Amino acid sequence: IxxxxxxxxxxxxxxxxxxxxxxxxxxxxxxxxxxxxxxxxxECASAVAGPVVGSYARRLVQDDAPEVTVLQRCCWTEEAVANGTLDVPALHESPDQVRAWLADWQTTGLWRDGRLLGMVRTRRSGADLHVGRLAVVPDLRGLGLGRWLLRTAEAAGEGCSRIVLSTGAASTRNLALYQGQGYGPVPTSTD
Incomplete structure (x- = not known):
């Protein structure tokens, strides 16, 4: 014109x-x-190549809360069914609640073509590194993305004496992953 x-x-x-x-x-x-x-x-300077062709990882920020919310719902629905409870915080968090914890945790997201494929979050507490919310989209499970994300989280634990993570007692796939990477259950106290 x-x-x-x-x-x-x-x-x-x-x-x-x-x-x-x-x-x-x-x-x-x-x-x-x-x-x-x-x-x-x-092409962002902080992005690193991911384990799948065309994928990359970067720190998740508060603006990523909507994608994180969707990923959590699709991943933790299976966990809720496997463990016989819908009392799983990841299933009920709003994008605002996700935005709040994204500010407190170091969270890495694995992306490809604008899609959040997986994530893991870490936080130091004293000599411990807490690892949580390890998630991979259901259609890409079994390709090593979870192991790759777990190794990424472990790298954040330099100087920590222990890495602490948890999963549902009936989450057999998660338990197999963690045990295969050298993790074991911590005895619970009977006090």
């Missing part, structure tokens, strides 16, 4: 077909911008 050609008596009056074409072009630019966002993000 040439503004000079569409101005009459000091007012802007573009031809309808040109206005529609301009709106269509703008909509296409927005669509392309959204499609290219993951490529721009992957």
């Amino acid at each position: 040439r503004i000079a050609d569409a101005t009459r008596e000091g007012r802007f009056h573009p031809a309808e077909h040109l206005a529609n074409a301009a709106e269509g072009l703008l909509a296409e630019l927005v669509r392309v911008s959204h499609a290219l966002a993951p490529l721009r993000e992957r």
